[in-house]
Amino acid sequence: MINITFPDGNVRQYEAGVTGLDIAKSISHGLAKKVLSAKVNGEVWDATRPITEDATVQLLTWDDKDGKATFWHSSAHLMAEALEDIYPGVKFGTGPSTDGGFYYDVDPGEHTISSDDFPQIEQKMLELARQKNAYVRKPISIEDAIAFYQEKGDEYKLELLEKRKEEGAEITLYEQGNFTDLCRGPHVPDTGYIKAIKITKVAGAYWQGDENRQQMTRVYGITFPKQKELTEYETMIEEAKQRDHRKLGTELELFMFSDRVGQGLPMWLPKGNQLRDRLMNFLRVEQEKRGYQLVTTPHIGKKDLYVTSGHWEKYGEDSFHPITTPKEGEEFLLKPMNCPHHCEIFGHRPHSYRDLPLRIAEFGTVYRYEQSGELHGLSRVRGFTQDDAHIFCTPDQLKDEFLNVLDLTKTVLSKMGFADFTAQISLRDPEKPEKYIGSDENWNNAERAIIEATAEAGMKTTTELGEAAFYGPKLDFMVKDALGRSWQLGTIQVDYNLPERFELEYIGSDNQAHRPVMIHRAPFGSMERFISILIEHTGGKFPLWLAPEQYTILPISDRFNDYAAEIEQELAKYDIRGTVDDRSEKVGRKIRDAEVKKVPFMLIVGEKEAETGAVSVRKQGDGDVGSMSVAEFAKYFQEHLY
Numbered sequence: 001m002i003n004i005t006f007p008d009g010n011v012r013q014y015e016a017g018v019t020g021l022d023i024a025k026s027i028s029h030g031l032a033k034k035v036l037s038a039k040v041n042g043e044v045w046d047a048t049r050p051i052t053e054d055a056t057v058q059l060l061t062w063d064d065k066d067g068k069a070t071f072w073h074s075s076a077h078l079m080a081e082a083l084e085d086i087y088p089g090v091k092f093g094t095g096p097s098t099d100g101g102f103y104y105d106v107d108p109g110e111h112t113i114s115s116d117d118f119p120q121i122e123q124k125m126l127e128l129a130r131q132k133n134a135y136v137r138k139p140i141s142i143e144d145a146i147a148f149y150q151e152k153g154d155e156y157k158l159e160l161l162e163k164r165k166e167e168g169a170e171i172t173l174y175e176q177g178n179f180t181d182l183c184r185g186p187h188v189p190d191t192g193y194i195k196a197i198k199i200t201k202v203a204g205a206y207w208q209g210d211e212n213r214q215q216m217t218r219v220y221g222i223t224f225p226k227q228k229e230l231t232e233y234e235t236m237i238e239e240a241k242q243r244d245h246r247k248l249g250t251e252l253e254l255f256m257f258s259d260r261v262g263q264g265l266p267m268w269l270p271k272g273n274q275l276r277d278r279l280m281n282f283l284r285v286e287q288e289k290r291g292y293q294l295v296t297t298p299h300i301g302k303k304d305l306y307v308t309s310g311h312w313e314k315y316g317e318d319s320f321h322p323i324t325t326p327k328e329g330e331e332f333l334l335k336p337m338n339c340p341h342h343c344e345i346f347g348h349r350p351h352s353y354r355d356l357p358l359r360i361a362e363f364g365t366v367y368r369y370e371q372s373g374e375l376h377g378l379s380r381v382r383g384f385t386q387d388d389a390h391i392f393c394t395p396d397q398l399k400d401e402f403l404n405v406l407d408l409t410k411t412v413l414s415k416m417g418f419a420d421f422t423a424q425i426s427l428r429d430p431e432k433p434e435k436y437i438g439s440d441e442n443w444n445n446a447e448r449a450i451i452e453a454t455a456e457a458g459m460k461t462t463t464e465l466g467e468a469a470f471y472g473p474k475l476d477f478m479v480k481d482a483l484g485r486s487w488q489l490g491t492i493q494v495d496y497n498l499p500e501r502f503e504l505e506y507i508g509s510d511n512q513a514h515r516p517v518m519i520h521r522a523p524f525g526s527m528e529r530f531i532s533i534l535i536e537h538t539g540g541k542f543p544l545w546l547a548p549e550q551y552t553i554l555p556i557s558d559r560f561n562d563y564a565a566e567i568e569q570e571l572a573k574y575d576i577r578g579t580v581d582d583r584s585e586k587v588g589r590k591i592r593d594a595e596v597k598k599v600p601f602m603l604i605v606g607e608k609e610a611e612t613g614a615v616s617v618r619k620q621g622d623g624d625v626g627s628m629s630v631a632e633f634a635k636y637f638q639e640h641l642y
């Protein structure tokens with residue numbers, strides 16, 4: 001017999017060899033029908049994989065992130081089986097789950113896969129799913145696996161096997177029906193769990209993300225355990241298309257891109273820049289209340305700076321290549337991170353413990369060379385501005401400083417209308433120490449600080465291994481938008497390592513030198529990505545205080561343009577921002593255009609308004625509000641500002 005410990009601490013005994021599915025059946029038949037996989041001692045397993053020794057077990061369903069990942073990874077295999085049937089000779093790269101479904105990178109050879117083929121692929125997948133073929137895990141020697149794929153003639157899998165061989169990793173194949181794939185798993189028990197299928201798009205993708213390698217075809221899809229959920233998803237996708245920040249950004253004249261400037265380098269138009277400035281000004285005020293000092297650092301830095309910080313080793317391939325100067329041997333980089341510059345600011349003069357905590361903040365623009373296929377509007381760019389800050393404090397101050405940053409981040413997210421958010425503690429992966437810098441002692445202290453601070457704040461958190469930054473653990477805020485989609489926004493990181501690498505010191509009360517602890521934080525994350533999410537969350541109908549254009553004055557004919565200009569000047573005294581639409585168009589057309597541009601208030605002026613010194617107020621989406629004096633409108637406006 002073995003002891004199985006459940007997440008609530010309850011312990012039950014089972015015979016060795018019991019599976020997650022068996023455990024679910026012992027609890028209830030209804031639960032067994034829902035279980036997709038099982039987390040065994042923190043690792044996700046097939047629900048049908050035997051457990052042979054004492055273990056902590058969590059049963060995973062569609063409601064769990066890891067359960068969905070299992071479902072979608074299994075769906076990727078089902079799609080691969082369908083593709084192999086439809087396109088004989090197709091070769092396979094990798095097929096992971098994603099946050100919103102799955103994809104498979106394939107080399108279709110002489111075939112071409114287009115959106116016209118989606119219905120055929122979906123139909124074949126449904127046909128195979130209904131066969132309820134089991135996903136069978138088969139451990140295999142590296143030699144036998146290589147022989148299998150040599151016979152099949154799939155060079156992509158052979159390359160993956162060579163890498164696994166170097167790592168000394170266990171090799172497993174998974175079979176379902178007539179399809180076999182190299183895979184670590186896990187998978188759902190059988191294909192019958194997959195009830196509803198949609199192929200969503202097809203795109204090009206370089207093998208292993210290397211632009212010098214073979215270009216493959218990436219086929220995306222999403223699946224569900226019920227048809228009803230697919231129908232709801234399709235409705236949400238249609239709404240998302242209308243809210244797409246790229247579409248609205250063009251319509252609202254917020255930002256643009258230019259091929260001459262370069263891919264992934266956004267340019268803010270006047271209205272977008274106003275929106276961006278208001279967000280930054282809001283955060284500046286909140287930071288000043290909490291004792292932050294603003295700094296400005298250059299857009300470039302010597303390569304040696306990033307070698308010292310470790311960013312060159314970890315992110316060198318994703319940085320813009322070194323910039324050379326007329327001086328031989330001198331190399332600079334476009335700044336990929338602000339933190340090394342801030343370490344230099346701290347270290348430029350001696351510090352006493354009385355100087356700490358030192359909180360320095362910057363809206364710093366950084367540059368990272370994202371693959372062209374991964375660029376997406378504002379949400380994935382090559383140049384972006386972080387609302388970055390770094391707090392240097394003593395170890396004794398760490399918890400209080402972390403709690404203060406938590407409070408700031410929650411204030412920012414709530415103010416922006418993201419009331420529904422959760423926090424994820426991202427820790428290092430103990431199985432992959434090569435991914436991180438610094439001592440175990442530093443990591444243990446940093447991870448403990450985050451766990452204790454969030455517990456003291458009463459926050460509900462989830463924990464993810466392997467999601468930490470290379471220099472320290474972090475707390476990521478996951479928000480839900482108006483369509484129920486989840487996004488990662490603000491982040492807080494605890495770092496004992498960069499102060500060590502930069503040899504930062506302060507003199508303690510004992511008159512001895514000590515290392516400060518560093519907190520990295522960015523409530524918005526980046527201005528570009530945050531605004532892309534804000535646009536889609538609001539559908540372009542920004543909160544009144546944020547709206548770049550809070551009103552537009554609509555004269556009913558040209559002879560009232562002068563009166564409209566007078567109203568504009570009066571409203572400026574109340575710090576209310578807007579414009580006059582003095583085009584020679586009918587007022588109905590002007591109203592329609594203002595509605596499309598989502599201007600919060602339309603102020604219509606004609607003969608009656610000019611005679612009485614009033615404006616006729618129309619609220620976006622609500623229609624006529626009534627006639628008011630400028631002072632009355634200013635009061636009404638203030639009542640609706642927040």
